[in-house]
Amino acid sequence: MKAFLASARWDTLRRSFWLLPALAMASGGLLAWVIGTLDQGIDLNLGVVEFNDPSSARQLLQTIATVTVTVIGISFSVTVVALQLASQQLGPRVLRTFQADALNKFVLSLFLGLFVYCLVVLTLDNPAGHTVPELAVAVAVVLATVAFAAFVAFIHNIVESLQASTMIRRIAADGQRALDERFPGAIGSEPEDGRAAAAQARGRAAGHAAREVHAPRAGFAVGVDGRQLMEAAKDDDLLVAQRLPLGDFAVTGTVMALVWSRDEVDEDTANRVAAAFQLEDERTVVQDAAFPVRQLADVALRALSPGLNDPTTAENAMDSLADMLVRFARSETPSPVRVDDGGNPRFLALVPQLHDLVKLGFDQVRVAAEGHPGVAARLIELLEQVERIAGAEGRGATELRRQRRLLRDQLDGGLPAAA
Numbered sequence: 001m002k003a004f005l006a007s008a009r010w011d012t013l014r015r016s017f018w019l020l021p022a023l024a025m026a027s028g029g030l031l032a033w034v035i036g037t038l039d040q041g042i043d044l045n046l047g048v049v050e051f052n053d054p055s056s057a058r059q060l061l062q063t064i065a066t067v068t069v070t071v072i073g074i075s076f077s078v079t080v081v082a083l084q085l086a087s088q089q090l091g092p093r094v095l096r097t098f099q100a101d102a103l104n105k106f107v108l109s110l111f112l113g114l115f116v117y118c119l120v121v122l123t124l125d126n127p128a129g130h131t132v133p134e135l136a137v138a139v140a141v142v143l144a145t146v147a148f149a150a151f152v153a154f155i156h157n158i159v160e161s162l163q164a165s166t167m168i169r170r171i172a173a174d175g176q177r178a179l180d181e182r183f184p185g186a187i188g189s190e191p192e193d194g195r196a197a198a199a200q201a202r203g204r205a206a207g208h209a210a211r212e213v214h215a216p217r218a219g220f221a222v223g224v225d226g227r228q229l230m231e232a233a234k235d236d237d238l239l240v241a242q243r244l245p246l247g248d249f250a251v252t253g254t255v256m257a258l259v260w261s262r263d264e265v266d267e268d269t270a271n272r273v274a275a276a277f278q279l280e281d282e283r284t285v286v287q288d289a290a291f292p293v294r295q296l297a298d299v300a301l302r303a304l305s306p307g308l309n310d311p312t313t314a315e316n317a318m319d320s321l322a323d324m325l326v327r328f329a330r331s332e333t334p335s336p337v338r339v340d341d342g343g344n345p346r347f348l349a350l351v352p353q354l355h356d357l358v359k360l361g362f363d364q365v366r367v368a369a370e371g372h373p374g375v376a377a378r379l380i381e382l383l384e385q386v387e388r389i390a391g392a393e394g395r396g397a398t399e400l401r402r403q404r405r406l407l408r409d410q411l412d413g414g415l416p417a418a419a
Helices: 002-015 017-039 055-090 094-097 102-123 133-161 164-180 194-206 226-235 265-275 288-303 311-332 352-373 374-393 399-412
Strands: 211-214 220-226 238-242 255-261 278-279 337-339 343-348
Touching: 017 102, 017 133, 055 102, 055 133, 055 164, 055 226, 055 288, 102 133, 133 164, 133 265, 164 288, 164 311, 194 238, 194 337, 194 343, 211 265, 226 238, 226 265, 226 343, 238 265, 265 278, 288 352, 311 352, 311 374, 352 374, 352 399, 374 399
Parallel strands: 238 343
Antiparallel strands: 211 255, 220 278, 238 255, 337 343
């Protein structure tokens, strides 16, 4: 599934702090060489940056480089402090959202590129008869002006990013992206008749013994490479049933899937199926719609802890969580039965259901809200709103009613621990 691989790689690159700075440093060195070459070949008189001797130009470049290094150190220090504060106030799982902030990485990259540019210009040979590299110095001045203007935006962005509402909004945006690529919609094809395809799959599974496919290592199940899975299933005429839900942690040897074949499933075939299940050290939102729910619930739990005692932030996080549940209920649910080009069922997916997300998002927060009647009352209102919209969409509301009943018991002095 090219879409999954592209999304997973883009998500990894989007959160990396090395790619953009590395490109900026390489670009800075290349730009310095190009500008320096032009400066040596063409005697320009810009009338903007003029020096009486080359030493003054070198001194200006050295000053820009020195100040740039100082600002880079400050920027990294501010970023580390911001990450620490965000982790303490909102939970460690929100750091991946902070890592994806494009402006922070752009500013750091701009200063690193400027520093490399100044170094390369300073090391270029100055041929006899050419006094001052005016074009190179003028470009350095322009880049420095742009970089320091961006630094002001960087400080503003850091301050804004530390606000709980900003992080909650970014997590909700990640949740929307997960709904747009809802699992397992990109794997194989949608069957024309879902019930007939499911019956066909059950009939085939009943006639053959299944082989278990185990996790080769420990890690979070972050996605399924549909292209690789469907190729393996078609080549060996397989039916694969997922047993490890996305987002769950698999220890080595965990059963990830069951495989049925008309012949015995050999080790190579089992390994091909296992390779289609992506295991990573951290969860992502590429196919895992439950992860943003978990993040929002973590923010609410941290806000309701005695150390922070910030019920307003908890309510804001649960408001966004409820909105995500509403959008989940209104979105089209892909069929868990995925078929190949010939209409043969090949993959039975574990599709996340609304009641699973409701339980994940409200269970722990409901217990933590016991000492906060206002938050508990707000949770009841949110559950009622989600239940009303889910009912209109034909979704089950059993878990929504259960959560609401337990919350009312808490407000009435019941014993939530027993539940």
